[in-house]
Amino acid sequence: MSRFRINTDRLLEVDLQNEKVMAIAGAMVAYTGSIKFEKSILGGEGIFGALKRKVTNEGMSLMQTIGTGTVYYAHNAAEIAVIPLAQEKLFIESSSLLAYDSSLKTSTAFAGLRGATSGQGLFTTTVEGNGNIAVISRGNLITLEVAPNYPLFVDPDAFIGYKGNVQQEFVFDVNWRTMVGQASGESYQFKFTGQGVVYIQPAER
Amino acid sequence: MPSYNQINEKLVEVTLNNEEVFAKRGAMISYQGKVDFARSFLGSGDVQDLAMRAVTNEAYTLMVAKGTGKVYYGYNGLFASIIKVSNEIVYVESKTLLAYDSRLRTGTMFLGNQGGVQGILRGAVTGQGLFTTTLQGTGEIAILSDGNAIGLTVTQEQPVFVDPNAYIGHKGSLTSSIVTDLNWKTFVGQASGESYQVKFMGQGTVYIQASERQS
Numbered sequence: 001m002s003r004f005r006i007n008t009d010r011l012l013e014v015d016l017q018n019e020k021v022m023a024i025a026g027a028m029v030a031y032t033g034s035i036k037f038e039k040s041i042l043g044g045e046g047i048f049g050a051l052k053r054k055v056t057n058e059g060m061s062l063m064q065t066i067g068t069g070t071v072y073y074a075h076n077a078a079e080i081a082v083i084p085l086a087q088e089k090l091f092i093e094s095s096s097l098l099a100y101d102s103s104l105k106t107s108t109a110f111a112g113l114r115g116a117t118s119g120q121g122l123f124t125t126t127v128e129g130n131g132n133i134a135v136i137s138r139g140n141l142i143t144l145e146v147a148p149n150y151p152l153f154v155d156p157d158a159f160i161g162y163k164g165n166v167q168q169e170f171v172f173d174v175n176w177r178t179m180v181g182q183a184s185g186e187s188y189q190f191k192f193t194g195q196g197v198v199y200i201q202p203a204e205r
Numbered sequence: 206m207p208s209y210n211q212i213n214e215k216l217v218e219v220t221l222n223n224e225e226v227f228a229k230r231g232a233m234i235s236y237q238g239k240v241d242f243a244r245s246f247l248g249s250g251d252v253q254d255l256a257m258r259a260v261t262n263e264a265y266t267l268m269v270a271k272g273t274g275k276v277y278y279g280y281n282g283l284f285a286s287i288i289k290v291s292n293e294i295v296y297v298e299s300k301t302l303l304a305y306d307s308r309l310r311t312g313t314m315f316l317g318n319q320g321g322v323q324g325i326l327r328g329a330v331t332g333q334g335l336f337t338t339t340l341q342g343t344g345e346i347a348i349l350s351d352g353n354a355i356g357l358t359v360t361q362e363q364p365v366f367v368d369p370n371a372y373i374g375h376k377g378s379l380t381s382s383i384v385t386d387l388n389w390k391t392f393v394g395q396a397s398g399e400s401y402q403v404k405f406m407g408q409g410t411v412y413i414q415a416s417e418r419q420s
Binding site: 007008009011017026028029031032035072074075076077104153 | 351352353364365371417
């Protein structure tokens with residue numbers, strides 16, 4: 001399997017041995033060895049998957065990197081983190097995705113009504129299987145645990161993704177101050193319950 | 206000899222002992238001791254170098270800090286790195302040069318002299334102009350980058366391919382050429398976004414930044 005390494009927070013190094021990795025188009029900054037880059041039109045999701053992406057606005061422009069050598073990826077000097085998946089499903093915003101093993105399967109999922117208010121759309125991207133995924137965040141990625149007795153509340157603008165057996169809800173904290181224009185700036189949040197991990201960034205979109 | 210010290214990833218300290226250092230104009234953040242700042246026209250080049258710069262668009266406005274003390278340099282929240290130069294030539298874009306001193310001689314290099322037609326092509330394609338700045342000698346320089354600057358080692362056996370928009374400079378004895386990776390998808394508007402790269406061969410180091418210039 002291809003190996004993902006982080007070099008100084010903002011650069012991703014991937015070693016390939018005649019393997020394939022998917023990445024955002026244009027994210028390569030350097031490489032050594034014999035590597036080919038090709039636009040991936042369907043993103044490995046088939047025609048139906050690609051169509052679904054078009055209509056759900058979770059579109060992403062992907063390229064596939066094939067060959068043997070080391071590839072360096074970076075995106076706008078954003079911080080990069082690697083999340084290994086072992087037969088798990090990760091829910092993530094397509095805009096936070098940098099690269100992933102071709103052994104992983106991606107799809108789109110309905111994320112509930114939360115998107116309408118948070119401006120992140122009604123749909124989210126899922127990544128499933130065995131392999132590595134590299135995500136980008138503004139500031140270092142923070143991992144927060146959710147346990148049955150400890151629900152977690154997250155600002156939608158800082159939310160990046162989650163994995164595990166987690167339920168997501170939208171909660172409002174609206175009181176008379178909000179109505180008279182004296183909002184605290186934190187009037188709605190995501191509430192996560194169950195057992196799993198939530199990823200956030202220390203910046204608000 | 207001025208000494209360069211990395212304070213954090215965005216700040217560089219230069220210690221002067223009755224010496225002078227050249228830096229990008231406006232990059233001084235603070236200083237201690239007795240240091241005077243003045244606009245510098247020549248840097249460590251000569252009049253001919255200045256004239257070259259004026260016509261080649263590799264012009265930069267420098268200030269010189271002279272005296273005894275410590276000077277702190279940073280610029281626009283960009284990342285700063287120190288590169289050690291030991292009897293070699295460093296090629297950088299003038300825009301990315303943060304600080305250097307008179308131990309190094311500056312010059313302007315026509316890319317065509319360094320790779321012939323390929324060199325010219327490289328400058329034209331990458332939008333980095335046909336000229337680049339060179340610093341020669343033994344000493345240190347401080348450079349700026351968007352995201353960390355990372356040095357990749359090039360050896361005879363292993364050439365390094367670099368996205369032109371992430372390239373910031375190189376040192377050592379390297380030759381460069383453009384490689385293209387065009388296929389039918391490029392022509393139907395489905396380019397991977399990585400259709401051409403700069404290939405570096407020889408012995409040396411190539412510096413890249415963790416970001417791709419939009420221009």
